[in-house]
Amino acid sequence: PILGLMTDSGREVCPDFSAEFVVDSDxxxxxxxxxxxxxxxxxxxxxxxxxxxxxxxxxxxxxEIFYSRLEKLIDASERGEMFGDWNDNGRLLDY
Incomplete structure (x- = not known):
């Protein structure tokens, strides 16, 4: 849902999330x-x-950082855990 909180100037500099996102082969x-x-x-x-x-x-x-972060993501995913600052208060549920 659109929350109506972003200004036109904010939208102008916002990355295009509809663009193709390529995931590294590793x-x-x-x-x-x-x-x-x-x-x-x-x-x-x-x-x-x-x-x-x-x-x-x-x-x-x-x-070193690349593989450390990748291992952390794989391990957390295997446990079904999301990490990081991911509390969006339910705003992205319908995104």
Whole structure:
């Protein structure tokens, strides 16, 4: 639902979330190697998934951070847990 809280100037600089989002092949491979984590992660809200994956992908140059964050995401997903600052007070339920 549209909350009517964003101004026109905010919309002008907002990223285009409808654009294709490409997931790094190492992330895809990690989820493919853990079918439980993959299945549970796929049930999470699309915006949560995109934010978590983007947070990992932007650190691809630093392999230690990249794989540490990827492992954390896989482990949490396998347990069915979302992490991070993800309390949207129900606003994205119908997104």
């Amino acid at each position: 992330i895809v491979a990690a989820f493919e190697s853990n079918p439980v984590a993959r299945a549970i992660f796929s049930t999470f809200h699309p915006l949560y998934r995109r934010v978590r994956i983007d947070t990992i992908q932007r650190n691809k140059a630093n392999q």
